[in-house]
Amino acid sequence: MYNIALCDDKGTELDKMEAMLNSYQEKHEEYEFQVERFTSAEEMLRRVRGDEYNPDLLLTDIYMGKKSGIEAAEELRNMGSDCRIIFLSVSREHAMEAFDVYASHYLVKPVSQGKFFTAMDMLLKDIKEERKRYLILQTKGRINRVALRDILYLEAQKRCQQVYLADGETLTLRMTMTSLFEILSEYQEFVKVGAAYIINLIHVESLNAQEIRIDNGDAVHLPRGAYQVFREQYFDFYCKD
DSSP, X not given: OEEEEEEOSOHHHHHHHHHHHHHHHHHOTTOOEEXXXXXXXXXXXXXXXHTTOOOSEEEEESOOSSSOHXXXXXXXXXXXXXXXXXXXXXXXXXXXXXXXXXXXXXXXXSOOHHHHHHXXXXXXXXXXXXXXXXXXXXXXXXXXXXXXXXXXXXXXXXXXXXXXXXXXXXXXXXXXXXXHXXXXXXXXXXXXXXXXXXXXXXXXXXXXXXXXXETTSOEEEOXXXXXXXXXXXXXXXXXXX
C-alpha cells in the first residue's frame, strides 16, 4: 500500500492528477494506492500534524492560496517527513527551490503521461527498497524515520507503545501492538513475545526461562509458557540455512 497525497487548489487539476495515477495503476496492478485529495497546503499539513498520516508521495502544485507548495514542503521537512515530492507547475521558476526541499521531480504542466509514468517508476522502486531498511513512525508532533537495525524492542504500555532504540531514545506511539506487529512481521528478526513485547532478535544477547537480555542491558520478562517458543524462534533465526 502506498499513501499518496494530491494537493492543488483547483479541483480540475486534482482530477487530472488522480486520472494519471489511475492510468498508471491500471498498467501496474502490483501497486495499491490510497489517495487523499487536499485543496490547500494548510489542509494537507493539518492532516499530517493531527493524525497518524505520512504520505509516501506528495503530488502538489506550487501556486496555491495563502501557502505555496514550496512552503508546504518546507514544513513537512521540518516535521521530519521524508516523503517523496513531485511538484507540478506551469512555470520552471521555482525549480531550484524545489530541490532545496529535496523534491524528487519537477514536472511542468501540461504533464505528459510518459514523463509522469517514468517519474512514478523511479519513485516507487526507491520507496520499495527504502521500506526494506526503514520504518516511518509518528510520535506527537513529529515524524520519525527509524532504521530497523536500530530498534531493540517494543513494549505495550496501556494505550501507547514504547519503541526502544539503540541510541537510548524511546519513542511513544499511539498505535496498537497488533498494528505494529502487522508492519514488523514481514521482517524475520522481529518476533512477538506474549501480548506486551516485540523483540528484535538481532539485539538479543542472552535468554533463559525467566528473561531475555537485550544488548543495551535491558531485561525483558518472559511470560509463562513463552520460553520454549521464543527459544525455537531465536535458534531458527540464527541457525537457518
